[in-house]
Amino acid sequence: MINNKFQPLANRLRPETFSDFVGQKNIAKANSFLRLSLKKDKTPSLIFWGPPGSGKTTLAFLIAKESKSKFVELSAVSSGLKDLREVITRAQEDQRLGAKTILFIDEIHRWNKSQQDALLPHIEKGTIVLIGATTENPSFEINSALLSRVQVVVLESLEAKDIEKILNRALKETSLEIDNKLIKKIAHLADGDARQALNILEKLDNSYKKAGEKELKQILDKPQLFHDKAADNHYNLISALHKSIRGSDADASVYWLARIIEGGEDPVYVARRLLRFASEDVGLANNSALLLANNVFDACKKIGLPECKVHLAQLVIYLAKSKKSITAYQAYNNAQVEVYKSGNLSVPKHIRNAPTDLMRKLDYGKGYKYSPLEDSSDQDYLPEKLKNKKFL
Numbered sequence: 001m002i003n004n005k006f007q008p009l010a011n012r013l014r015p016e017t018f019s020d021f022v023g024q025k026n027i028a029k030a031n032s033f034l035r036l037s038l039k040k041d042k043t044p045s046l047i048f049w050g051p052p053g054s055g056k057t058t059l060a061f062l063i064a065k066e067s068k069s070k071f072v073e074l075s076a077v078s079s080g081l082k083d084l085r086e087v088i089t090r091a092q093e094d095q096r097l098g099a100k101t102i103l104f105i106d107e108i109h110r111w112n113k114s115q116q117d118a119l120l121p122h123i124e125k126g127t128i129v130l131i132g133a134t135t136e137n138p139s140f141e142i143n144s145a146l147l148s149r150v151q152v153v154v155l156e157s158l159e160a161k162d163i164e165k166i167l168n169r170a171l172k173e174t175s176l177e178i179d180n181k182l183i184k185k186i187a188h189l190a191d192g193d194a195r196q197a198l199n200i201l202e203k204l205d206n207s208y209k210k211a212g213e214k215e216l217k218q219i220l221d222k223p224q225l226f227h228d229k230a231a232d233n234h235y236n237l238i239s240a241l242h243k244s245i246r247g248s249d250a251d252a253s254v255y256w257l258a259r260i261i262e263g264g265e266d267p268v269y270v271a272r273r274l275l276r277f278a279s280e281d282v283g284l285a286n287n288s289a290l291l292l293a294n295n296v297f298d299a300c301k302k303i304g305l306p307e308c309k310v311h312l313a314q315l316v317i318y319l320a321k322s323k324k325s326i327t328a329y330q331a332y333n334n335a336q337v338e339v340y341k342s343g344n345l346s347v348p349k350h351i352r353n354a355p356t357d358l359m360r361k362l363d364y365g366k367g368y369k370y371s372p373l374e375d376s377s378d379q380d381y382l383p384e385k386l387k388n389k390k391f392l
Contacts, residue, residue: 050155053193056133069100076110108132109141157192250320285325345383
């Protein structure tokens with residue numbers, strides 16, 4: 001561990017060997033692909049994708065140390081092509097002397113296409129081994145050319161027991177007195193983020209000699225829910241809500257709604273998604289669902305948070321408990337496929353409007369049967385080439 005009392009606790013506690021690393025067992029265990037490639041000194045370029053505080057930077061540091069490579073760290077927030085060129089120049093010089101360079105780029109998703117593309121030739125030549133860290137889905141945020149040259153490693157949020165282990169280890173670096181019950185509480189509040197847990201512990205250590213529930217409450221008003229509107233977790237939560245309603249699980253639906261709203265999502269966005277759901281998934285099985293969804297959408301726009309939470313909850317429960325029908329959704333999709341397949345087929349003349357003499361002379365509207373007054377059961381409405389075609 002790094003012994004610099006002036007550094008944040010999270011930095012001082014950063015492990016220096018894999019044996020001290022906590023969590024991510026599938027990645028860090030002795031027989032994982034990562035550890036085996038390290039033994040052969042053939043570590044590939046990697047993208048670590050995972051939530052905050054899951055160990056991305058620590059893993060990069062351990063790889064560099066175990067591979068005996070030079071470790072260079074850049075933040076995509078504050079660096080650019082100029083910084084990269086300087087790193088590459090030094091890496092080329094070191095490569096000639098037989099030394100390897102690992103370039104760690106934190107928040108690599110923040111680099112634009114040209115910045116990411118600038119990495120490609122140097123990865124291919126072996127000038128650097130790239131390790132990028134991102135909290136966002138690489139499929140959307142990393143260029144396909146770069147993505148094809150790296151291996152994506154997915155990290156999960158740490159389990160509470162892992163964070164408890166980290167906190168107990170960190171407690172030895174403080175003068176704070178707390179009991180195991182509060183350790184468990186902090187681990188829960190951290191929501192899988194080791195750095196956040198250590199920051200909480202450090203705040204307590206900076207303010208108190210002994211801490212309990214009262215002191216913890218003064219440090220934190222509420223847990224920081226991980227919900228980035230622009231990140232992958234945003235879509236995961238919306239998907240969880242959608243599928244829970246579709247599966248008619250009202251309890252799960254309300255839970256995911258609360259996660260989304262308390263995480264800071266715009267209620268109008270949620271209402272818009274539910275308005276779509278009312279037709280796509282409930283549809284003809286309950287036409288009233290669309291009316292309620294539209295009213296809730298209006299209510300969210302008119303009164304906003306926090307009042308509209310109950311409107312959204314009412315709608316979510318109603319949609320979850322409603323019967324479901326995707327007839328309208330499927331019918332439109334089937335018709336859409338046919339439109340692109342058959343092209344601009346002519347409208348049958350007998351169902352065309354004929355407001356002018358010329359149109360009537362061209363037989364527009366000729367033979368049309370007015371259904372309220374006469375039997376039109378044998379009348380066709382589709383183009384001739386699609387006669388008897390079914391979309392429902």
